[in-house]
Amino acid sequence: MASNKYEEIVQAAVELFEKKGYHATSVQDIADAVGLQKGSLYHYISGKEDLLLGLAQRAITEFNQRMERILSSERSAQDKMKEALSMHLELITHDVQLSTVLLRESVALGERPQQVVKEATDLYLDLWTRLLAEGIEAGEFRPGNPRMTALAILGACNWVFRWYQEDGTLRSQAIADIYADLFFDGIKK
Amino acid sequence: MASNKYEEIVQAAVELFEKKGYHATSVQDIADAVGLQKGSLYHYISGKEDLLLGLAQRAITEFNQRMERILSSERSAQDKMKEALSMHLELITHDVQLSTVLLRESVALGERPQQVVKEATDLYLDLWTRLLAEGIEAGEFRPGNPRMTALAILGACNWVFRWYQEDGTLRSQAIADIYADLFFDGIKK
Numbered sequence: 416m417a418s419n420k421y422e423e424i425v426q427a428a429v430e431l432f433e434k435k436g437y438h439a440t441s442v443q444d445i446a447d448a449v450g451l452q453k454g455s456l457y458h459y460i461s462g463k464e465d466l467l468l469g470l471a472q473r474a475i476t477e478f479n480q481r482m483e484r485i486l487s488s489e490r491s492a493q494d495k496m497k498e499a500l501s502m503h504l505e506l507i508t509h510d511v512q513l514s515t516v517l518l519r520e521s522v523a524l525g526e527r528p529q530q531v532v533k534e535a536t537d538l539y540l541d542l543w544t545r546l547l548a549e550g551i552e553a554g555e556f557r558p559g560n561p562r563m564t565a566l567a568i569l570g571a572c573n574w575v576f577r578w579y580q581e582d583g584t585l586r587s588q589a590i591a592d593i594y595a596d597l598f599f600d601g602i603k604k
Numbered sequence: 605m606a607s608n609k610y611e612e613i614v615q616a617a618v619e620l621f622e623k624k625g626y627h628a629t630s631v632q633d634i635a636d637a638v639g640l641q642k643g644s645l646y647h648y649i650s651g652k653e654d655l656l657l658g659l660a661q662r663a664i665t666e667f668n669q670r671m672e673r674i675l676s677s678e679r680s681a682q683d684k685m686k687e688a689l690s691m692h693l694e695l696i697t698h699d700v701q702l703s704t705v706l707l708r709e710s711v712a713l714g715e716r717p718q719q720v721v722k723e724a725t726d727l728y729l730d731l732w733t734r735l736l737a738e739g740i741e742a743g744e745f746r747p748g749n750p751r752m753t754a755l756a757i758l759g760a761c762n763w764v765f766r767w768y769q770e771d772g773t774l775r776s777q778a779i780a781d782i783y784a785d786l787f788f789d790g791i792k793k
Binding site: 435436437438439493519522523547550554555556557559560563564566567568569570571572573574575577578590593594596597598599600601602603604 | 624625626627628682708711712736739743744745746748749752753755756757758759760761762763764766767779782783785786787788789790791792793
């Protein structure tokens with residue numbers, strides 16, 4: 416039961432952080448949202464920052480684990496990248512509110528928790544860089560700067576949280592297909 | 605002289621919004637930063653939101669004007685796009701603090717000013733979409749979804765504010781060249 420209440424608190428925090436921003440959200444706001452006294456809320460969390468760090472870590476770990484699984488599978492680099500684009504866009508669009516908190520609000524963390532998040536996102540960038548380097552090595556991709564290419568692709572994919580409409584008709588797989596076509600073959604005729 | 609003081613206020617606000625976030629910055633903080641009494645500050649600005657809206661509008665207008673100039677020039681779509689990538693990345697990296705406020709904090713504006721910013725950024729997206737459509741029409745670019753392509757390119761370019769180091773060795777033109785190569789020809793061999 417305790418963990419269900421914790422999940423309820425996390426969900427309320429995500430909603431508040433997304434709507435009002437992390438700084439403008441108070442622990443009292445979160446307590447009110449889940450119908451607890453502020454004192455009781457502290458049985459579940461040690462504070463607002465702890466909450467944001469926890470949900471950011473959990474989300475990024477999901478990205479990293481899924482990317483590691485894709486990387487270790489037996490497929491061409493091109494197929495892995497298609498899968499990675501689908502995975503990333505599915506996670507970003509599945510819960511836009513969480514993505515927004517992750518991508519917009521996690522910079523509000525203090526120095527030490529910020530560092531924890533940075534290490535996790537750096538790992539994710541490394542995994543994408545490795546995939547691109549693998550494709551170059553295998554002769555599937557043109558030689559280039561895999562890290563910069565990874566930054567460009569992740570930038571394009573992350574930015575989706577800013578314009579994606581959850582009630583829109585464009586599914587994440589449709590975006591993944593269009594982006595794969597763009598990144599594989601470019602726009603030039 | 606009054607306009608110099610206004611510029612000083614804008615600059616102080618950009619620094620504070622970037623460091624502490626818009627919500628956590630008070631009018632008192634801004635007054636302190638420029639050595640004015642809060643009452644005197646109100647001779648220059650009508651409030652914090654007015655300040656953020658003003659600087660966002662000015663920045664986006666710069667992007668729009670430069671993009672309109674590029675679009676109306678007599679060049680191939682490919683050359684226009686190279687120029688547009690350079691322009692966008694130069695503006696983003698020239699003042700990363702301002703870019704951060706623009707891209708991260710302007711979502712903190714209330715509904716009406718938010719709408720003003722949205723109209724200006726929608727215009728910018730339209731200009732990019734028009735450039736891509738022009739290239740398809742001219743047979744330079746492959747048929748596709750110019751709006752989605754514009755969103756991908758702008759996402760990749762905007763995201764640079766998150767990782768660009770002002771003291772780094774990578775100049776904005778180097779990023780523009782790498783991105784142009786990626787978007788024109790793709791990664792596939």
